[in-house]
Amino acid sequence: MFTRSMAASGCLVAALAFGVAACGGDDSSSSSSGGSSGSGQASSATIYSSLPLQGASRAQTQAMVNGMKLALEQVGNKAGSFKINYQSLDDSTAQAGSWTPEAASANARKAAQDKSTAVYLGEFNSGASAVSIPILNEAGVPQISPANTAVGLTTDDPGAQPGEPDKYYPSGDRTYVRIVPRDTIQGAALVTLMKEDGCTKVQVLNDKEVYGAGLSGDVEFAAKNQGLDIISNEAIDKNAANFRSVASKAKGAGADCMFFAGVTANGAVQLYKDFAAAIPGLKMYGGDGVCESGFANAKQGGIPVNVANATKCTVATLPPDEYPAEAKQFFTDFKQKYGTKNPDPYAIYGYEAMRLALDAIERSKTGKKEDVLKALFDTKDRQSVLGTYSIDQNGDTSLTDYGIFSLKGGEVKFEKVIKANANG
Numbered sequence: 061m062f063t064r065s066m067a068a069s070g071c072l073v074a075a076l077a078f079g080v081a082a083c084g085g086d087d088s089s090s091s092s093s094g095g096s097s098g099s100g101q102a103s104s105a106t107i108y109s110s111l112p113l114q115g116a117s118r119a120q121t122q123a124m125v126n127g128m129k130l131a132l133e134q135v136g137n138k139a140g141s142f143k144i145n146y147q148s149l150d151d152s153t154a155q156a157g158s159w160t161p162e163a164a165s166a167n168a169r170k171a172a173q174d175k176s177t178a179v180y181l182g183e184f185n186s187g188a189s190a191v192s193i194p195i196l197n198e199a200g201v202p203q204i205s206p207a208n209t210a211v212g213l214t215t216d217d218p219g220a221q222p223g224e225p226d227k228y229y230p231s232g233d234r235t236y237v238r239i240v241p242r243d244t245i246q247g248a249a250l251v252t253l254m255k256e257d258g259c260t261k262v263q264v265l266n267d268k269e270v271y272g273a274g275l276s277g278d279v280e281f282a283a284k285n286q287g288l289d290i291i292s293n294e295a296i297d298k299n300a301a302n303f304r305s306v307a308s309k310a311k312g313a314g315a316d317c318m319f320f321a322g323v324t325a326n327g328a329v330q331l332y333k334d335f336a337a338a339i340p341g342l343k344m345y346g347g348d349g350v351c352e353s354g355f356a357n358a359k360q361g362g363i364p365v366n367v368a369n370a371t372k373c374t375v376a377t378l379p380p381d382e383y384p385a386e387a388k389q390f391f392t393d394f395k396q397k398y399g400t401k402n403p404d405p406y407a408i409y410g411y412e413a414m415r416l417a418l419d420a421i422e423r424s425k426t427g428k429k430e431d432v433l434k435a436l437f438d439t440k441d442r443q444s445v446l447g448t449y450s451i452d453q454n455g456d457t458s459l460t461d462y463g464i465f466s467l468k469g470g471e472v473k474f475e476k477v478i479k480a481n482a483n484g
Contacts, residue, residue, distance in 0.1 A: 104143040105427045106174060107132075107417055109410075110167040110182030110192065113150040115157035116324040116354040121184055124206055124410030126398055128181065131414035134393070140422035145176070151188050158325040159188040168192035172199035178432050179204060179417040181410075185323065186210030186271035189236070193228040197235045202420065202433040205238040206413035207406070209246055209348060209376070210274040214454040217244050219278035221270075225454075237436055237455035239412055239446065240376040241462065243271075246347055247278025249374050249462040249478040250319065251286050257343055257372075259317035263310035264293040265331065267322025267349075275321035275347050291315055298326035307338035318342055323349040329363050336367045348375035353404075357470035368467035372475070377405035378463045379474040387445040412446050 109128055111121040125148050137144050149167040151159045164183060171177045172195055179202045183189040186208045193213065196203050211217050212224030213236065229235070254262060262283065266276035276293050283290045291313045294306055310318065318335050322328060328350050335342055344367070346355075351373035355362045363371065380391045380403075390411055394403045416439070423438070424431035439451040450458045464475045 103141065104145060104176065105139070105178035105421060106145045106147060106171075106176040107179045107181060107414070108147050108149055108167070108171040108174075108177060109413075110149045110151045110164065110171075110180065110188070111184045112152035112159040112188075113148075114152045114154050117152075117158070117184060117352065119353055120404055120406040123404035123407035124184070124413075127394065127407040127410030127412075128414040130390075130394060130397055131411045131418065133397075135418060139418040139427075140425075142178075142421055142427045144178075144418065144421070149182075151183060151185075151192075158323070159183065159185045161188075161191050164188040164191040165195060168195035172196055172201055177201055178421050178427055178429065181206065181413045181417060183208065185269075186213060186274070187269045189213055190228065190270045193236050194230055197229050197231050197233070200231065200233075200429050200433065201235060202417075202429060202436050203236045204413050204417055204436070205236070205240075206409040207240060207348075208238050208271075209240055209243045210271045211243045211278060212270065212274055214238070214242060214456050217242075218281035219243055219247065219274045221273065234437070234453070234455050235433060237439075237451050237457075239409060239416065239449070239457050239459070241460050242456055243275045243278045243347075244281075245460050246374055246376070246462055247275060248282040248286075249464075250279055250345060250347065251282040251288055252478055253372065253374065253464055254317055254319070254343075254345060255286060255288055257317070259288065259343060261289050261291055261314050262317045262319055263291045263313070263315040263335075265296050265306070265318070265320045265322070266293065267298050267320075267326035267328075268295045269322065269326065271349060272322035272326070275349075276319075279319060279321065296322075296327060296331065298322075300327060300330075303327070303331045303334040304338065307335045310335070311339045315339060316341075316343065317345065319345040319347075320350065321347055324352065324355040324362075328355060329361065332363050332367050332371065336370060342370060344371040346371065346373040348373070351375040351465055351472055353470070353472060356467040356472050359470060362470070363467070365470075368470070371467050373465050373467070373472065374462050374478075375465065376459070376462055377409065378461065378477065379405065382463070382474070382477060383408070383445060384447050386443065390445050408445055412444050415444065416442070 151164040184207045212220035266272040420435040423435040465472045
């Protein structure tokens with residue numbers, strides 16, 4: 061997760077202080093049904109976001125929420141003629157320090173039961189979306205993820221698990237879209253990077269979650285296509301005290317590189333430390349799930365400097381100067397609004413997720429869920445802060461750029477762009 065994925069899937073600059081409560085405050089209250097105009101058409105609608113606002117991903121998700129708020133503020137809290145109520149929900153707990161199935165399902169149920177709901181923005185982690193998508197799908201609620209990358213949420217391409225993606229859509233119709241490229245593209249980018257860096261034998265590990273298991277499979281698939289030797293793909297126990305045995309096994313197999321598909325909260329720091337200690341000179345890599353300041357900065361509980369210097373990661377966010385001209389005003393406005401010198405690049409994904417939601421509500425003409433959903437899937441050649449993109453029939457974006465980042469000085473620093481091919 062970024063699962064982020066990010067599954068993902070959090071990320072790219074030192075942690076920033078944002079004025080958003082850790083538990084996720086409501087921007088305004090939501091009624092049980094939309095307001096009505098004289099014609100009987102709803103005159104207001106609610107947009108929910110669901111993100112892990114506590115734990116390792118906090119810096120990125122707070123930036124996303126602030127991006128969403130900025131997008132809404134810039135249009136006067138309206139989408140066409142509809143007044144928009146926004147509620148920020150937290151799918152994490154303080155005890156877990158990350159998203160939980162219980163919190164994700166509770167958030168989805170809240171949105172599904174609210175008759176005024178027009179769009180649901182989330183989740184940050186692909187595993188959380190695996191929980192929320194079916195709930196929202198049964199209720200016909202349009203969902204936009206600003207961060208999910210797990211392949212199986214939208215397709216049965218390599219990296220998907222048995223039953224994916226159909227098991228997430230009990231209604232038989234698609235209700236979920238995302239604005240970041242799926243992991244078939246990230247996997248290809250990672251393998252291209254490892255080959256460029258001279259890797260010959262790669263130990264792949266994953267954290268068993270939807271995002272991690274999927275991305276590790278995508279890396280295996282891309283490696284086969286590109287002729288890179290994968291020693292094995294090992295699933296780790298995120299609660300293990302250490303990973304010395306698996307590191308020793310990889311050393312015995314001649315590993316000169318290691319890749320972890322998973323999120324920071326799932327044992328990533330200890331894993332990288334143990335591999336760096338076991339195999340001197342090892343090159344290490346991670347996906348968007350660890351490409352974040354909480355992993356890169358030892359002062360925040362992340363990896364030590366010597367380990368960071370040997371690590372690179374990928375994520376579908378770029379530095380401000382790599383974005384199209386439309387994004388420059390966003391970064392200027394964000395800096396002015398929140399008083400931060402270097403906005404976390406994930407802020408722009410929160411901003412665009414909200415902008416897409418507002419655009420779909422306006423284009424729907426009615427504000428009704430079914431019409432908003434149709435408008436979402438009708439998105440073609442949208443000119444945005446991320447560049448021009450379309451949404452396909454699966455709910456995937458046509459964007460394909462991934463950024464390569466190094467971990468230096470406790471920060472995640474941009475190196476270059478890889479325009480990956482999903483077919484390897």
